[in-house]
Amino acid sequence: MSSPVLVAVVSAQLMAEFFSEADEERLRAAAAALGGGYLRVDRLADVPDPSATRAIVTSWGAVPFDAALLDRMPRLELVAHTGATVKPFVTDELFARGIRVTQAGLAMARPVAEVSLAFTLALLHRLPEMNDALRARGGWYDPSVGAQHQILEAEIAVIGASRTGRAYLSLIRALGARPLLVDPTVDAAEASALGAEKAGLDDALRRARIVALHAPTLPATHRMIGARELALMPDGAGLVNTARSWLVDAVALEAELRSGRISAALDVFDEEPLGSDSVLRTLPNVLLTPHRAAGTVEGRLTQGxxxxxxxxxxxxxxxxxxGVTREQLAVMG
Known part of the structure; x- marks a missing residue:
């Protein structure tokens, strides 16, 4: 077999989720067009001849492409990521050497937006609290679960006009919500074109029944939702986070949720897997999923x-x- 010029550093399980037989065959054909073979490995260290590699397909857990690693791959020209953010492993050295970077984040926007919508409806209609009351406390309807609301005409704060934020905006607009968009990079005219009212963070938090987070992980967004911000949310409001735990002060959120004043639906956590002793697992006003918002069959195959x-x-x-540029990487979530 000729030396592999195209290497997929993707586990066998994820390979099956991402790539149909036809799409993996396209990878083999591309390798042949590049003048060599195709190889799938679990780790980059398993590549027998990295000096021949011209393109690498990466997945979660990829190692940083630093100078030492790139010195062993002098022919590398492309890094293609099956996920969205490439921040954990893409270094400036890649761009300095003219190596191109691309990613499949567009495919993840719709499924994550759908989970955000499902979370939104669940919190509005008090589904976590009612489910808990029926399962754990017996009886029938318990008025203490709180007031139920519909999404029609509900003010919903969308924090971040990312790809996922925009997909979520289109879904809640279709159901008649009144979105409040918080994003310093979007002006009032663009917000209006997206069907939303541009709002400041504090104003949106005070007004919204649901606050949905779709902001990137930047220094400016670290713990942007802390004790002060959570206190601005009205009693009975809900927080939806399918973006990154980076955005929220977990201690402050836990305190608010313990009080029962607000509810939350969370797909992301500071500690993953979420600790078995986490209080979040026990609270009736919290809906939890294990960081799988983008994990649909269709979405995975679209990524591949x-x-x-x-x-x-x-x-x-x-x-x-x-493609991802050096400038885009600096503002990528």
């Missing part, structure tokens, strides 16, 4: 399809459609 498209384009000398 995007990567196969990009690798195919690279092998044919065509422009990439989902």
């Amino acid at each position: 399809r995007i990567v196969a498209d990009e690798v195919e384009a690279f092998a044919a000398g065509r422009p990439l459609q989902h």
Whole structure:
């Protein structure tokens, strides 16, 4: 077999989730077009001849592409990521050497937005509290679960006009919500074009029945929702986080949730897996999922399809459609 020029550093399980047989065959064909073979490995250290590698497909847990690693891959020209953010492993050294980077985050926006919508409806309608009351406390309807609300005409704060934030905006607008968009990079005209009212963070927190987080992990967004911000939320309001735990002060949120004043639906946590002794597991006003908002069958296969498209384009000398620049990396979540 010829030396692998295209290497997929993706576990066998994730490979099956991301790539249909047809799309993996496209990777093999692209490798042949690049003048060599295709190889899937669990770890980059398993590549027999890294000096031959021209393109790498990565997944979660990829090691940083520092100078020492890149020195062992002098022919590397493309890093194609099956996920969204490439911040954990893409270094400035990649850009300095002219190596292109691409990712499949677009495919994750819709499924995460759908989970955010499901969370929103669940909190509005008090589904976590009613489920807990029926399962754990017996009886029938318990008025102490709190007032139920519909999404029609509900003011919902959308924190961040990311790809997922925009997909979520389109979903809640279709159901008649009144979105309040908080994003310093979006002006009032663009917010209006997205069907939302531009708002400041404090104003949105005071007004919204649901606060949905879709902001990137930047220094300016670290713990942007702390004790002061949570206290601005009205009694009975709900917090939805399918973005990053980075955005929320976990201690402050736990304190508010313990009080029962607000509710939350969370897919992301500071500690993952979430500790078995976490109080979040016991609270009736909290809905939890294990960081799987993007884990739909269709979404995963679309991620693989995007990567196969990009690798195919690279092998044919065509422009990439989902490339990441040094400037984009600086503001990427």
